Amino acid sequence: TEQRAIAPQRAHLDLATLLVTEIESMTPYIEAKQHYLMTEIPAILPSVLADPWLIKQVIGGLLHNAVSYTPPNGTLCLIADAVHDAYREYVQIMVADSGVGIPPEEQDKVFTRWFRGDPYQTADDWRLGINLYQAQRIVTAHGGRIWFESEPGRGTTFYVTLPMVV
Numbered sequence: 694t695e696q697r698a699i700a701p702q703r704a705h706l707d708l709a710t711l712l713v714t715e716i717e718s719m720t721p722y723i724e725a726k727q728h729y730l731m732t733e734i735p736a737i738l739p740s741v742l743a744d745p746w747l748i749k750q751v752i753g754g755l756l757h758n759a760v761s762y763t764p765p766n767g768t769l770c771l772i773a774d775a776v777h778d779a780y781r782e783y784v785q786i787m788v789a790d791s792g793v794g795i796p797p798e799e800q801d802k803v804f805t806r807w808f809r810g811d812p813y814q815t816a817d818d819w820r821l822g823i824n825l826y827q828a829q830r831i832v833t834a835h836g837g838r839i840w841f842e843s844e845p846g847r848g849t850t851f852y853v854t855l856p857m858v859v
Contacts, residue, residue, distance in 0.1 A: 699834040701744035705858065708738045708784055711745060712773055715752045719760065726765045733772040738784050739857040743835050748855070751828045751839075755788040755851050758825075763792035763848070775857065782857045783837070789850035795843040803841065804829045828853075 712734050723730050759769050770789040775782070795803060806826045825839075832839040836856045843849040 699747070699830050701747055701831075701834050703742040703744055703835075705740050706743045706745055706748065708741055708743075708748070708773065708786075708855070709734055709736060711749060712752060712771065712786070715749060715756060716771060718753070719756045722757075722760050723769065726760060726763070726767070728760065728763060728766070729768045731768065731770045733774070735774065738773060739775045739782070741784055741835075741855045742858055743855055744831075747831045748835070751831050751853060752786065752788075754824070754828055755853070758851075759788055759790035759792065759849075763790040767791040767848075776854070782859060783854040784857060786853045786855075787850060788853075789848060791848040794845035794847055794849055795841070796845050800841075800843060804839075 712732075716730070716732060756769075756771070763769065768791040770787070772787045772789075774785060776785045804825050806824075829839050832853055832855070838854045839851065841849055841851045
């Protein structure tokens with residue numbers, strides 16, 4: 694079936710506050726699994742024009758996946774910063790975990806519509822997080838990019854970029 698295009702309701706977004714709020718909402722689940730959480734979020738990030746509700750879904754989903762796919766006493770990391778390269782200026786958000794990682798044979802399926810990784814869908818899957826297919830659609834609709842690096846047994850790092858307001 695065809696899916697409707699995502700039409701973000703863009704506004705100037707205080708991304709730093711959104712990230713902190715998402716971390717705070719995840720804290721009970723992070724603590725329940727006794728994860729160590731490291732964050733590096735500047736008090737002020739450059740402005741992005743984005744739909745707050747949609748970006749909240751992406752960040753919350755990435756954090757949810759990091760918690761769900763990381764065994765107890767693991768490490769989670771969220772870092773955000775402004776990045777300038779030769780072509781553009783953007784805010785980059787990195788969500789990393791020390792979890793099970795994504796097997797090489799599944800990595801090309803991660804952003805497909807019905808992908809759901811195994812084996813860590815257990816009773817601690819306390820909420821159905823946004824799937825990565827939808828996250829990619831949302832980020833792309835904002836002119837951004839999402840990708841990952843993963844090593845089985847060592848964890849996964851997801852990156853999201855959103856263009857700055859210039």
